[in-house]
Amino acid sequence: MRPSLRPGLRDPSAQINARNGHGPKSRIYRRTRSAPLANYGAVEAKCVAAVQQRSQSIMHLSFVKVAIFLTVYLGVGTMCFYFVRHQLEGDKTKAVLDAVYFCVVTMTTLGYGDLVPNSTLAKLLACAFVFTGMALVALILSKAADYLVERQEMFLTKALHQKCGPIEVHKEVEPKSVRYKCVTVFILLLVLMASGTIFLATVEKFDFVDAFYCVCCTITSLGYGDKSFSTEAGRVFAVFWILASTTCLAQFFLYIAELNTQHRQKALVNLVLTREVTKVDLEAADLDDDGVVGAAEFVIYKLKEMGKINQEDVRLVMKEFEALDVDQSGTLSIKDVTLAQSS
Numbered sequence: 320m321r322p323s324l325r326p327g328l329r330d331p332s333a334q335i336n337a338r339n340g341h342g343p344k345s346r347i348y349r350r351t352r353s354a355p356l357a358n359y360g361a362v363e364a365k366c367v368a369a370v371q372q373r374s375q376s377i378m379h380l381s382f383v384k385v386a387i388f389l390t391v392y393l394g395v396g397t398m399c400f401y402f403v404r405h406q407l408e409g410d411k412t413k414a415v416l417d418a419v420y421f422c423v424v425t426m427t428t429l430g431y432g433d434l435v436p437n438s439t440l441a442k443l444l445a446c447a448f449v450f451t452g453m454a455l456v457a458l459i460l461s462k463a464a465d466y467l468v469e470r471q472e473m474f475l476t477k478a479l480h481q482k483c484g485p486i487e488v489h490k491e492v493e494p495k496s497v498r499y500k501c502v503t504v505f506i507l508l509l510v511l512m513a514s515g516t517i518f519l520a521t522v523e524k525f526d527f528v529d530a531f532y533c534v535c536c537t538i539t540s541l542g543y544g545d546k547s548f549s550t551e552a553g554r555v556f557a558v559f560w561i562l563a564s565t566t567c568l569a570q571f572f573l574y575i576a577e578l579n580t581q582h583r584q585k586a587l588v589n590l591v592l593t594r595e596v597t598k599v600d601l602e603a604a605d606l607d608d609d610g611v612v613g614a615a616e617f618v619i620y621k622l623k624e625m626g627k628i629n630q631e632d633v634r635l636v637m638k639e640f641e642a643l644d645v646d647q648s649g650t651l652s653i654k655d656v657t658l659a660q661s662s
Contacts, residue, residue: 428452429540497574533547
C-alpha cells in the first residue's frame with residue numbers, strides 16, 4: 320500500500336485531545352515553512368540576489384543570441400543579394416544598402432515591391448531567405464521583448480522583497496509581469512509609429528496621412544507597395560526601424576494572448592475553489608484508498624483540477640518520496656534523508 324500522505328500534517332496533540340473527547344472540534348494543521356525562521360533574513364537576501372543574477376543572465380544570453388543570429392543572417396543575405404544586385408529590378412540607391420534593405424524586407428515578409436528579383440537565381444535566393452527570416456523573426460519574438468522588460472521585473476521583485484515575504488512577492492510579480500510587458504511593448508510601439516511617421520513626412524516628403532498609412536502598412540507586414548522608402552537616408556532608417564516595429568507589434572499581440580490565457584486560468588481556479596465538493600470528488604482525491612481524504616490529498620486533487628499538475632507529476636513526486644522514506648514509515652526525517660543520500 321502506498322504510504323499515507325496525511326502523517327505530519329495534523330498536530331499530534333490535537334489528535335490525542337480529540338480521542339480523549341475534550342479537544343477542539345476543528346483540525347489544527349502545522350504551518351508549512353520553506354526555511355527556518357532564524358535564517359529567514361539570509362534566505363530572503365539570497366532570493367533577491369538569485370533573482371537579480373537570473374535576470375542579468377537571461378538578458379545577456381537573449382541579447383547575445385539574437386545579435387549573433389541577426390548578424391549572421393544579414394551578413395550572408397547582404398553578400399548574396401549584393402552579388403545578384405544586377406538581377407534585382409526597381410528603385411535603387413547604393414548597392415550594399417539596397418542589398419541590406421532587400422534582405423530586411425524579405426525577412427519580415429513585408430514585400431513592398433520597390434525591389435524585386437527578376438532572375439531564377441535571385442528568386443531562389445529570395446525563397447530561401449524568406450523562410451530563414453521567418454524563423455529568425457520567431458527567435459526575436461521570443462527573446463527581444465523579454466530582454467526589454469526583464470530589468471523591470473528585477474526591480475519589482477527587489478522592491479516587493481523589501482516590503483513583504485516571498486509568498487506576497489509571488490502573488491504580485493506573476494500577474495504584474497505580463498501586464499508590465501504589455502504596457503512596455505505598447506508604449507514602445509507608439510514611439511516607433513510616431514518616429515516612423517515623422518521620418519517619412521520629413522525625409523521622404525510624404526504628407527502626414529500617407530506617412531501614417533505607410534507606417535501602418537509596414538508594421539503589419541501588409542506592404543501594398545504604393546508607398547515605401549525610396550531615398551538613401553530612408554533605407555538606412557528602414558533597415559533598423561522595420562525590424563524593430565514589426566517585431567514589436569507581433570510581440571504585443573503575443574502578450575495580449577498570454578494575458579488572456581492568464582485571466583482564463585484564474586477563472587478556472589476560482590471555479591474549482593468555489594464549486595461544491597461531491598462524493599465523487601472525495602473518492603478521486605483518496606490517493607491511498609483508506610476511505611479518508613487528508614489535507615495533502617485534498618490539495619493535490621484541487622491542483623490537478625486547476626491544471627497545475629497532472630497524475631504523472633504526482634507519480635514522480637511519490638516515487639521520490641518512497642526512495643527517501645528508508646524506514647517505510649510514511650514520513651520523512653533527517654535520518655531518512657541522510658540514509659537515502661548515503662546509499
